[in-house]
Amino acid sequence: MNDLHATRLNLLAGGTDACTEMEHAIGIAQSPACSHVFTRTLFDEARRQVARSVPQSRLAGLAFTAKDLFDIEGQPTPAGSVVLSHAPAAKADAVSVARLRAAGGVLTGRTNMTEFAFSGVGVNPHHGTPANASDAATPRIPGGSSSGAAVSVATGAAFIGLGSDTGGSIRIPAALNGIVGFKSTARLVPTEGALPLSTTLDTVCAMTRSVRDAVTAHEILAARRVTAGAAALGAYRLAVVKNVFFDGIEPAVARAFDNALQTLRDAGARIEEIQLPELAELQAINATGGFSAAESYAWHRLLLERSGAGYDPRVAQRILKGATMKAHEYIDLLHARQAWIARVEAALSPFDAVLSPTVPITAPAIASVAPGAERDDEFFRINALLLRNPSIINMLDGCALSLPCQAVGELPVGLMLWHASLHDDAVLAVALQAERALQKQ
Template identity: 45%
Template sequence: MQPTPPTTLLEAAQALASGRVSSRTLVEDALARIADPQGEGARVFMTVHDHEARAQADSMDALRKAGHAPSAVAGIPVSVKDLFNEARNVTRAGSTVLANAPAASADAPAIARLKAAGMVSMGRTTMTEFAFSGVGINPHYGTPANPWQRADRRIPGGSSSGAAISVTDNMAFVGIGSDTGGSCRIPAALTGLVGYKPTAARISTQGTVPLSTTLDSIGSMGRSVACCWAADSLMATGNIAIADAPRGLDGGTPRLGVLNTLVLDGMDDTVARTWEAGLRRLSAKGVRLEDFTCPPVAGIATANAKGGFTAAESLTWHLPLLQAHEQDYDPFVLRRILRGHEQAAADYITLLAARARLIRQAADIMDHYDAVILPTVPIVAPTIDSLADDAHYAATNLLLLRNTAVANFLDLCAISLPVHTQGDAPVGLMLMGRHGHDAALFRTAARIEKLLNG
């Protein structure tokens, strides 16, 4: 009887360590899924590193056999969002505008650390153009379909759309993405994965096409909390010890604040039903759940009334490109970038002050809990075709981003966990932790993950 193939990063690490599987086998399996003409590979990957991935896998297998593997995760496939520099590759950021840009001379530091640990880049995943949407649709290179009810061609969520589907479809064990307003957590919630957004300053954004230099963070998606923990640990520090992985076994009873300011509004019936069922399961297993309001959360929309940091800071970066290539932008993305013109210098300075004030006020309220929980997004994934109408697209995008963007604006770490029953529509439960307390959030998330799955 054939052994069950590993599905999580830790399972793959254990299989490699025991010799049950080789890196070359993992890579070949991933490449076969990418190349499957009946699959989503052509819409998931903008570039496939097939030759390089095979060579790297063989190298990691040889090093492991000699007892010199650079880490426990050496030889495991990972996907890289087209937002991050990889040496000898053009970083297009999901656009045609940058198609003729020079190839990068070096990997972005976060990606370099993953490769130094021996992880194998399978290629560059598609995304919303310039990461400026939570929907995940890309008119230039195609949009991979959500695995749920795939025949209906539902959105994957964005902007890290290809990163999510690379994991759901077993083309990589972890997908690396960015998260400026929810771009890892939204696709994770809509597709049934775990998605992580670290405290923004935790991981260098050097070598990454910016959306908002204030809000950008580098995150990951995987099938478990431990998958995201491993990727985050490597990108932040360059080190990993599998023995330190959060497994949800420590017996503490988490005290969770159930946020009810705005974030429960507009939930569709499926999300509302699944959310309430998840809370009941956690409560029945001893988790302390306390409803609370947080008025500073309501102040975020007012602070962002003129487009917020993303509009002002993206416009600054894009101005030289817009002079020559404005007609080549996705019209929806272009409209959002051009909102930066609405802000004067005084508006931007006022926004900075408002953010600092709201961060302080929210911390005074949220710090009473081990983590704050809320639905990751209030709706299940709509079909791609249903968003052809511009007004519906814009409204859906705002709804998808509403809850996740709270963590970015308040400079918190946050993680989305699947809370639905297997086979049902994917729904995410998000935990937000304190600024800089990423390790504590991973421990709490692993505990909640275990209770939900137990």
């Protein structure tokens, strides 16, 4: 399946045209592979827009999708819920949507998500759950919370899936669907027009089919140019953190990760194994509930009082945990985080990027975590496993990219390349080289 970069070059060479590419994307979007992917489609509007598109623009009239928590002018912003389905229409596009449109992208629809973005599993009891694109035989979870956005990219219904990442909501579904997900440093992309989960941790970012497309999407969303040199892998000093990230890892994930490291070493990468004892501090730092619970409760408390019965019970349960946090506990959390970030940044300063499994498991069957109280224990166990690794980078205020690293024919496994804040260009540079090496194996 071609990525955006290759398709755009084909457009400029006259090998295809934007209308043909749009019809192809819409055809996939309407197929069974995209069942439950969209909460609202914009196909007729997309056809009108693509007819006026400019091939020389950065996105050349190609399709992108937007997670259901982004404002689109003239539409309500339900965020995967039913309690906001009749909310007032947005008066303008979210900044991120507007930037993708201005770059020549054509929006084909709003994508399904975990209600209010509060889970890494991707299950939605209101709109159904889109099946992972990697396994036609067994419906598997897509990962969340940007579930529909991931499947839209993985199936070929879109070249860019706009989403958000608060604890892994871009990287988890990217890893489980075998695509690329880049979480930038949060402050680089405006969040205006995106319904919040945690104002401290939320990051607006995207999923794509390749690292070079991730660079393009980030440059558009952040309105900046990435400086990613063409140095070989051997020019970078890389680390693997051995504690926490590998706890509870599935054999298939461990095998894929180890094989990926060997491939990178064979390509010249210098990789050192290190311990990061600061990770053991996170449980105590977040003991009073963490940012997501407190900040989501502040936003949802009145809506819960009015319409709590309409919430996904699992989501409501997590939001309500924020009701007990005291003001001094929240302020202590802010200070503890800043001190922890400083210690971790110092420990990682000798390295250009860190390598870890994005998540320690492959995608389980939807049936094992489908809505129902009898499956709640398994749902929350899986959710905790999925969120554990990527959420560390959100707590660090860092940047990270998930890159597929499984062998052909195996369920997708994500290799996460990451670092502290504002190391985005270095992470992307290493990821470009790592992707080239892994594609040759």
